[in-house]
Amino acid sequence: MTIENRISNFLAELGDQDENLFPYMANRKTGFDPEKDSVYYSGPYWDSREVSVAIESLIKGQWLTSGAAVNKFERRFSKYFGFEDSLMVNSGSSANLVMIAALKKYFGWQDGDEIIVSVVGFPTTISAIIQNNLTPVFVDISWHDLNWDLNLIENLISPKTRAVFSSPVLGNPYDVDGLLTITERHNLQLINDNCDSLGSKWKGKYLTEYGVAASCSFYPAHHITTMEGGMVSSNIEEVVKLARSFAWWGRACYCVGKQNLLKDGTCKNRFSEWIPNCDVAVDHKYVFENVGYNLKPLDLQGAIGLVQLEKFEEIDLLRNQNKTRINEIFAKISGCHVVQELDEAHCSWFGAPIVCETSNLKRKLVSHLENNRVQTRNYFAGNILMQPAYTQYGDWRKYPNASDVLGKVFFVGVSPTITREMMDYIEKVVDDFVGRE
Ligand SMILES: Cc1ncc(COP(=O)(O)O)c(C=O)c1O
Numbered sequence: 001m002t003i004e005n006r007i008s009n010f011l012a013e014l015g016d017q018d019e020n021l022f023p024y025m026a027n028r029k030t031g032f033d034p035e036k037d038s039v040y041y042s043g044p045y046w047d048s049r050e051v052s053v054a055i056e057s058l059i060k061g062q063w064l065t066s067g068a069a070v071n072k073f074e075r076r077f078s079k080y081f082g083f084e085d086s087l088m089v090n091s092g093s094s095a096n097l098v099m100i101a102a103l104k105k106y107f108g109w110q111d112g113d114e115i116i117v118s119v120v121g122f123p124t125t126i127s128a129i130i131q132n133n134l135t136p137v138f139v140d141i142s143w144h145d146l147n148w149d150l151n152l153i154e155n156l157i158s159p160k161t162r163a164v165f166s167s168p169v170l171g172n173p174y175d176v177d178g179l180l181t182i183t184e185r186h187n188l189q190l191i192n193d194n195c196d197s198l199g200s201k202w203k204g205k206y207l208t209e210y211g212v213a214a215s216c217s218f219y220p221a222h223h224i225t226t227m228e229g230g231m232v233s234s235n236i237e238e239v240v241k242l243a244r245s246f247a248w249w250g251r252a253c254y255c256v257g258k259q260n261l262l263k264d265g266t267c268k269n270r271f272s273e274w275i276p277n278c279d280v281a282v283d284h285k286y287v288f289e290n291v292g293y294n295l296k297p298l299d300l301q302g303a304i305g306l307v308q309l310e311k312f313e314e315i316d317l318l319r320n321q322n323k324t325r326i327n328e329i330f331a332k333i334s335g336c337h338v339v340q341e342l343d344e345a346h347c348s349w350f351g352a353p354i355v356c357e358t359s360n361l362k363r364k365l366v367s368h369l370e371n372n373r374v375q376t377r378n379y380f381a382g383n384i385l386m387q388p389a390y391t392q393y394g395d396w397r398k399y400p401n402a403s404d405v406l407g408k409v410f411f412v413g414v415s416p417t418i419t420r421e422m423m424d425y426i427e428k429v430v431d432d433f434v435g436r437e
Contacts, residue, residue, distance in 0.1 A: 007055050011048045032421040038373040039422045041351065041413030042221040045308075045315055053303040061299050070302030071257030074231070076309055081198075081206055083214075083233040085240040088302060089247050092195040092217025093124035094295040095230035099215050100128045100165075102232070102242035103191065105290070109134065109162050115191075116156055117165040118148040119394075119402045122380045123387070125167045125193045130393070137161070138385065140399040145339055146353055146379065146409065147174035149401070150182070157186050167193035168200060168207065169379065170353050170411055173345040176202040176210055195230070198223040199316045199348030213239050218301070221415075223315055223348060224308035226301035242290070250292025253284040316348045318416035322423065326352040326414060329427045332434050335361050351411035353379060359407035365433060366410055372429045375413065382406035 001009075044050075057069055066088070074086040089095050103109070111133040117126060119138035129136045137156050142149040146169040153164065164183060168174060183190050192208050194200075195217035200207050208214035213236070216222075218229030232243040241254050252274065255266045264270050265284055273279055274287040327338050336356040341347040356362040366376050381387050382405040385396035396403055412426070 003056055003059055004052065007052045008048065011052060032419060032425065034421075034425045034428070036373075039375060039413070039418060039426060040415075041375040041377055041411075042415040043417040044220045044225045044227075045311060045416045046225075049307045050304045053307055054300040057300040057303040063299070065298055066256075066296040066302070067260075067299045068257045068302075069299045069306065070297055073302040073305040073309070074256070076306060077231055078233060080309060080312070081233065082209055084235045085237045086231050086233040087240050087244045087247060088297050088305070089230045089232065089295040090297045090301075091228050091295075092193075092215055092219060092222075092230040093128070094247065094293075095195075095215035095217070095232045096124055096128035096193060097131060098243040098246040098293070098295060099191070099213050099232045099239075100132045100134065101246045101290075102239050103163070103189065103213060104132055104134065105242050106236065106239050107162065107189065112160065114158060114161045115163050115165050116153060116161060116188075118167060119383055119385060119396075119399045120146070120169075120379065120381070120405050121167045121384065122193075122195070123384060123390070125165060126384055126390070126393075129165065134162075135160075136393060138394055138399065141169075141401050141405070143355070143401055145169065145172055145174060145342070146355070146405070147172065150175060150178045153179075153182055154186075157182075157188070161186065161188060163189040163191050163212075165191045165193060166207075166211070167195070168197040169339070171197040171200050171350040172339060172341055172347045172353070173197070173200050173202050173207055175342060175344075176207065177344075180210065195222065196350040197348065199312065199346075201346040201348075203344050204346075208233065212236065213243075218305065218308075222350070223319070224305065224312060226297065226305045226308065229297050229301050229305065245290045246292045247295040248292065249294055250288045250290035251285060252287040252289040255285075315416050319349045319414045320347075322414035322416070322418055323347075323349045323352050325423045326412060326426075329423070329430050330354055332430060333365065333437075336365065349414045351377065352414050353409060353411045356408045356410075359404075362408050362410060368433045369412070369426075369429060372432075374426055374429055376410045377412075379405055379409045379411060382409075 070088050078086045114135045114137045115129045116137045139148040190211040192211040192214035194214040213234040216231040218226040259266045270284045271281045274282045330338050339353040383396045383402035384390045385394045
């Protein structure tokens with residue numbers, strides 16, 4: 001019997017639907033109990049295939065860490081989303097870190113050069129700029145879509161500005177044409193933190209097709225998950241090569257997957273006098289061109305990613321269906337609205353952003369939902385300059401819209417793990433809130 005058959009028999013014996021053994025599969029189970037079950041805002045959309053390939057890669061793997069499966073996932077992911085090349089790393093935060101490091105080196109940016117970024121978002125979009133000795137220049141948001149206010153960007157451009165770092169709010173595209181007018185006029189690079197917007201499009205093209213490089217996250221809350229994981233992608237192969245070096249200890253060798261078994265390496269010159277002022281042959285694998293990190297994923301994460309990628313279309317569709325249902329449900333509450341996508345956009349929603357007119361309404365609504373086991377989330381850090389670690393980087397008071405985000409904005413999930421029964425339950429909880437108000 002093949003390993004694959006043994007694993008699938010083993011899984012069948014344990015029972016795919018047993019929620020105690022496979023909580024991630026319980027996300028898909030029918031029979032939601034509204035009296036006691038919680039509605040998680042997101043979670044892995046897995047079945048026995050992800051478990052099976054992970055176990056198989058543990059049993060068959062000769063090296064276990066980043067290898068053939070990770071490399072295959074990098075290539076399939078690139079093809080699917082229209083990139084020349086990609087590098088898988090152990091998280092979306094790591095992806096941001098090495099993407100910025102690679103772009104800085106590729107374009108020759110200097111310490112202190114400036115990157116324009118929304119003041120509201122996830123912290124590791126901004127920390128990647130700071131940790132690479134670049135300077136974040138913050139833009140306030142627009143209440144219309146919670147994205148950066150494009151009208152404010154041009155005033156922030158200085159002779160040191162090199163790029164704009166976009167991170168669409170919960171996947172929702174901003175007016176890309178409007179931004180491109182600015183970046184082209186001022187010769188700025190567009191970098192995409194695409195961790196929340198995998199699959200989102202502007203005028204029929206992936207958002208990432210408009211930028212120089214993109215990051216992605218495979219944390220369980222995201223569109224596809226490899227438990228932890230992330231990706232750096234670009235159409236400039238040198239950028240991905242540099243990112244790989246930063247993520248792989250800083251080394252010069254760029255062999256991946258099976259290429260590592262080549263006697264002379266991909267460079268065909270593996271043992272050579274690589275190190276200046278040292279006239280002995282050195283293995284290219286031990287030549288260090290960058291001050292790097294170790295941010296490699298495990299091969300089983302690559303194997304899981306390959307299965308998840310096959311589900312992407314279904315996941316995108318289900319997320320959109322759930323978003324439409326959330327629009328209908330929350331429209332019943334006066335004093336709050338669910339943010340919508342622009343006409344030219346297709347949004348692959350990460351979550352449904354809800355804006356309340358007052359912080360009192362947000363407080364009451366969130367506590368009603370949470371008390372009834374419907375999970376909610378803040379829109380991440382809110383105004384990042386209010387967070388203890390970031391007050392040193394600017395005065396939060398200069399960003400009035402952003403400063404209201406923690407008070408007035410929250411989001412609920414649209415993940416495919418939220419079934420129709422769970423949506424019916426959310427509707428009942430909201431009806432109850434409306435009845436009481
Ligand atoms: C916009 C954005 N960037 C970066 C990250 C970091 O990703 P990870 O959790 O994989 O490190 C997240 C996480 O959710 C995110 O939402």
